[in-house]
Amino acid sequence: MKITSAIPLIFVLSVYSLACAQSPDPKHMDAGDKAQTQKSQAITYQTNAVVKAVDVANGKVTLAHEPVTSLSWPAMTMGFSVREKKLFEDLVVGKKVGIEFVQQGSDYIVIGVK
Numbered sequence: 705m706k707i708t709s710a711i712p713l714i715f716v717l718s719v720y721s722l723a724c725a726q727s728p729d730p731k732h733m734d735a736g737d738k739a740q741t742q743k744s745q746a747i748t749y750q751t752n753a754v755v756k757a758v759d760v761a762n763g764k765v766t767l768a769h770e771p772v773t774s775l776s777w778p779a780m781t782m783g784f785s786v787r788e789k790k791l792f793e794d795l796v797v798g799k800k801v802g803i804e805f806v807q808q809g810s811d812y813i814v815i816g817v818k
């Protein structure tokens with residue numbers, strides 16, 4: 705039975721996250737912070753933006769984007785890295801686009817353009 709074998713795993717995971725959230729042990733907090741960082745890197749953010757400038761050679765784009773509430777960002781103009789060169793086909797200066805991006809360290813990387 706696949707369903708019954710999955711239950712102990714869910715139980716272990718929920719106990720782990722509970723312990724993590726409540727533990728005052730600094731080492732444990734560290735582990736939690738790391739997990740948090742990895743988690744935030746995996747999140748894909750979405751916003752609408754107007755393309756202000758492109759730098760295909762360096763894989764950069766400057767976007768005037770709308771607020772991104774999940775990052776507490778107001779609307780602003782800023783530079784992003786572009787993961788794949790083919791995305792530049794849709795990154796045309798003056799064009800309004802929907803973008804998907806991820807955070808990688810202090811860098812923000814466009815992974816999709818609609």
Ligand SMILES: [Cu+2]
Binds near residue numbers: 769777780781782
């Ligand atoms: Cu920004």
